[in-house]
Amino acid sequence: MRALPEDPVVQTNGCRLLAHIAVNDSNQLAIAKECGVKAVLMAMKNFPCDSAIQESSCRVLGLLSYHSETQQYVTRLGGIEATLAAMDSCGSPEVLVSGCSTLTCLAVTEKNIDRIRDEKGVERVVSAMKKFEDHSDLQLTGCLALKLFAETKEVAKQVVAEGGEAVIRSAMKRFSESAELLKEAQDALDNIKKHST
Structure with missing residues (x-):
């Protein structure tokens, strides 16, 4: 290379x-x-x-x-x-x-989560999930990312502000047969609720 x-x-x-x-x-x-x-x-x-x-x-x-x-x-x-x-x-x-x-x-350290936030990573994940709402793998990985981003209070609030809750709920409805996606999506919503208030 x-x-x-x-x-x-x-x-x-x-x-x-x-x-x-x-x-x-x-x-x-x-x-x-x-x-x-x-x-x-x-x-x-x-x-x-x-x-x-x-x-x-x-x-x-x-x-x-x-x-x-x-x-x-x-x-x-x-x-x-x-x-x-x-x-x-x-x-x-x-x-x-x-x-x-x-x-x-x-997104396993607060420092990295802050860098991801500062570089508009939350916006990019939410945007990707909106753009390809029928892509199950993207919805799953997006929910996983948002779940971890929402571990910190400031970033959880940004997930809400960027429409992250709505895209997660949409993914849950669209892929209601996927137990893995439903679990990760619910965990993401729980993190958002816990850390954004």
């Missing part, structure tokens, strides 16, 4: 390969330490409208964000901002699902 940063085929395949090997916990720290995060972020920057690169890159960042040690690499190098930029530039449901999943993985 570093040798051919302008080749979209190399970057696509490199991001897909990193996403594949990042599934294994033992590979995650090696990827982060060996400049894998930097390579992914560079691919995202060089190909902002390439859905395959953006989706795979978000998936890599999300997988590396499961553990606090590798998450530090992602946040320090600009992974939150890159994820949100991918959600803006591509806008495909697959990129939005991967983006919401990555934000969910990153």
Whole structure:
């Protein structure tokens, strides 16, 4: 990836390969330490409208964000901002699902939640859920993200202000047969109620 940063085929395949090997916990720290995060972020920057690169890159960042040690690499190098930029530039449901999943993985510390809020992450998730209201995976990952964002009082209020409650309730009605979505959506509504008042 570093040798051919302008080749979209190399970057696509490199991001897909990193996403594949990042599934294994033992590979995650090696990827982060060996400049894998930097390579992914560079691919995202060089190909902002390439859905395959953006989706795979978000998936890599999300997988590396499961553990606090590798998450530090992602946040320090600009992974939150890159994820949100991918959600803006591509806008495909697959990129939005991967983006919401990555934000969910990153939203485990108050500091990260505040950065996501400051970068308009709440707006982007709510907007994505409104735009693709029939996409079940996006609705689920959106509910998960909003649930975690609403862990802090200030951000819970922003979720309400951006219309987050309404999109969550809409997802619950639209996908009433999905037990997983209903649980995550109800947990999100409970967090919003608890922290926004």
